Amino acid sequence: MxxxxxxxxxxxxxxxxxxxxxxxxxxxxxxxxxxxxxxxxxxxxxxxxxxxxxxxxxxxxxxxxxxxxxxxxxxxxxxxxxxxxxxxxxxxxxxxxxxxxxxxxxxxLVRGESLEPVLDDPAVEPALAAARMRRAAEVLPQLHGVPLDALPVDGDPLGPAEELARWARTMGAVPPELVPGAAELERRLAARVPDAVDPVLVHGDYRLGNIISSGEEPAALIDWEIWSPGDPRVELGWFLVFADGANFPGVGREVPGLPSAEELVELYVAGGPPLGELAWFDALGRFKMAAIMGHNLRRHREGRHHDPDQEKLPATIERLVRTGLDRLS
Missing domain, CATH: 3.30.200.20 (Phosphorylase Kinase; domain 1)
Incomplete structure (x- = not known):
């Protein structure tokens, strides 16, 4: 046989x-x-x-x-x-x-839940989701505060320009009709790239879906596939994309009572100096997510990875691009 x-x-x-x-x-x-x-x-x-x-x-x-x-x-x-x-x-x-x-x-094995409130099932009770998101915003500066010289760093830091170039390459492989407006968003991002700040340890995909929570408390940050030294504002901008279910029409849900982006930033800063050019990094996070979704939709339509759920993505891609442009207005 x-x-x-x-x-x-x-x-x-x-x-x-x-x-x-x-x-x-x-x-x-x-x-x-x-x-x-x-x-x-x-x-x-x-x-x-x-x-x-x-x-x-x-x-x-x-x-x-x-x-x-x-x-x-x-x-x-x-x-x-x-x-x-x-x-x-x-x-x-x-x-x-x-x-x-x-x-x-x-x-x-760490016991708990790793659920993205605006995307994953089962749905998280709104008050619990809000508490977890606030705690995640408070833990993030602890991550960014770990001295790089104490870590097994094995690559050069990625600044804002390098991050934009990285995701522009991903977006460039997606047919323009799948990501309407993305070229204009990329153009506006490229026109005003902020200066880099001192690099920190970035997880690369920091969000509640990658945090095992025990009740309200973060018990473990998992999925370290793409950690690197980089700009902390890139990580914060990515985290903020998941703070609003309205960003994901057709594929996500709006959760009442989630903290606003402004509150999450205040928790992250915790009385320290304000973060410069954060609107740019918020827009970059939306550009990145639109590029990832456009790539996945392309693979589905080309028959490389059949997944009918990918057909739900166009409305979300459109909203991410449009709100990214709004952030840069």
Missing amino acids: PTTTEDTADTATTALRGRVVAALREQGYDGEPGALEPMLGGHSGLTYRIALGEEQFVVKSVPPGQRAVGRHDMLRQARIMTALGGTEVPVPAIRATSGAEPAWFAMD
Whole structure:
């Protein structure tokens, strides 16, 4: 009988389970191992849950056949979380790693919810969603305050110009008819690029969907695929995109009582000096999201990744571009 794709996947999972269990035992964890169970969510690598006796772990692994680079560089993610383990930034503790192909790391399973109130299901109760968003705004400066020289930085900082160029390349690969007005938004962003400030550690996708919350409190910031040194205002502008469900017509929801962008910025600044050119970074966040959605819609329409839900995106793309232009008026 010929070998099927399912057989190959089962063999790879069995081999990975054996490696994970052996490595955790070397770290002193004992008990009967459970199955390596796939977990939903995440867009880089494979994510599993495994029990070893009374302990529960999450395992992230490079997919078989993929190179451990970029979003699939699991050990790079493990390194930054390990470095943050002694700081005020809440991260899961890393318990074991392996660089042998396919590379992987195991971390503590943190209990809680990681839900984007304006996008994800199930819906979060509005008062709880508002409290979580305020706490996320208060935690973000703790992340940005970690000294870079204490971290395993492995690249040059990305300033505002580099960030715009990065997302302009993504937008440039999308047919213009899928992102009406994006060229004008890009032109206006390029016409008034702010000066860079001193770089900080940026998560790269900081939002409630990547924060495991226990009640109101942030218990763990997860999904560190694209961390880097960069401009803190880029991160804050991206976070603000998710503070208003009206940004996502057809694909999201409006949540009553969420804090305004102005309140979130005040919580972030916490009495410090005001942030310069924040409207530009707010518009950049909208441009970035429109580029990502346009890219996904293009892939669907070209048959590269069939997903009928992508047909809900045009109204959101249009609104993101229009409100981005409004921010720059």
